[in-house]
Amino acid sequence: MYLMQFLVLAAFLFCVGVYGVLARKNAVLVLMSIELILNSVNINLVALGVYRGFDQAVVGQVFALFVIAVAAAEVGVGLAVVLLIYRNRASIDLSEVDLMKG
Amino acid sequence: MGVSALRMVTAKNVVHAALYLVLVLAGVAGIFILLAAEFLAIVQILVYIGAIVVLFLFGIMLTRAPIGRAPDLDNDQRGVAAVVALFLFGVLGSILYDGFGDDKLPVGEVVRSGDVGDSIFSTFVIPFEAISVLLLAALVGAVVIARRD
Numbered sequence: 001m002y003l004m005q006f007l008v009l010a011a012f013l014f015c016v017g018v019y020g021v022l023a024r025k026n027a028v029l030v031l032m033s034i035e036l037i038l039n040s041v042n043i044n045l046v047a048l049g050v051y052r053g054f055d056q057a058v059v060g061q062v063f064a065l066f067v068i069a070v071a072a073a074e075v076g077v078g079l080a081v082v083l084l085i086y087r088n089r090a091s092i093d094l095s096e097v098d099l100m101k102g
Numbered sequence: 103m104g105v106s107a108l109r110m111v112t113a114k115n116v117v118h119a120a121l122y123l124v125l126v127l128a129g130v131a132g133i134f135i136l137l138a139a140e141f142l143a144i145v146q147i148l149v150y151i152g153a154i155v156v157l158f159l160f161g162i163m164l165t166r167a168p169i170g171r172a173p174d175l176d177n178d179q180r181g182v183a184a185v186v187a188l189f190l191f192g193v194l195g196s197i198l199y200d201g202f203g204d205d206k207l208p209v210g211e212v213v214r215s216g217d218v219g220d221s222i223f224s225t226f227v228i229p230f231e232a233i234s235v236l237l238l239a240a241l242v243g244a245v246v247i248a249r250r251d
Contacts, residue, residue: 003205004198006133011194012104013126015187020111022183026175028161032123033111035154039130042146046137047207054211058221061139061213065222068142068149069233073240075154079161080244086165087250095177 006047013040027082027092031075038071103129114171116162120155127151137207141215 013036020033042064049060086092103126110122127150134143222230 001136001207003202003207006137007198007202008195009104009133011191011198013107013130014194015191016104016107016111018190019183019187022186023176023180024111025177026116026172028116028158028165029111029119029175031161032119032158035123035150036107036110036126039127039150042142043130043133046134046139046142050137050139050207051205053208054213057139057213058217059225061142061218062221062226064139064142065145065218066226066229066233068145069237072149072154073237075157076244077240077247079157080247082161083164083248092165093174 003047003051006043010040010043010047013037013043025093025095027085027094028079030094031078031082034078035071035075038067042067103132114173114175116172116175117159120158120162123158124151124155127155138212141218 017033017036017040020036021030024030024033045060045064045067046057047060049057049063052060082092085097089096106122106125106129110119110126113119113122127146131143131146131151134140134146
């Protein structure tokens, strides 16, 4: 198997996630796109770990596990924030959340 | 999998986007199996598909009462966003091709789940503890933020 296959797939997922973050207006959809980005990073970590040999493969998998844990925490807090925005403004349209706009 | 990712960011229905996200995450679990990371694949299915997607569905149902097609999910930066994403993909692809060309993955010793566990609880025990504190803090923080007072 070529290393490039995995890296290009990860790059593709990353770019799709970036598109989602930039183009979506619904806050939940933006959070889902962030999950895509984190997953592409996980693929990169595991694939490059395998590429570097046994020891680095273990390290890559451990790092990917940590990323998954942080992603879970991030989704929990993110959805709590989204719920709070929805409760205060009755909408989760991110283009209306401009309190900090200069 | 790539198609589901694209459908996810272009779907007109929020619930469909979440279901396409399930497909993408399952695909990533398959990639982990291809890379001989079976523990990670199972964690991916349990944590992402089992927990995070359910959390997303809860979020969707708590914030969008009328479930169905909604025409206003994208803002007016779609064109710019597509250009940025394509440009990024081009740059990343060319850099990766320069760096790794046609290197092959070595077929050597396979990482077993036990090796991952050994590594977590020996080399990475302090980050592991930090992660557990982080998860606790995030849990408490989410409860505090979302509490109705």
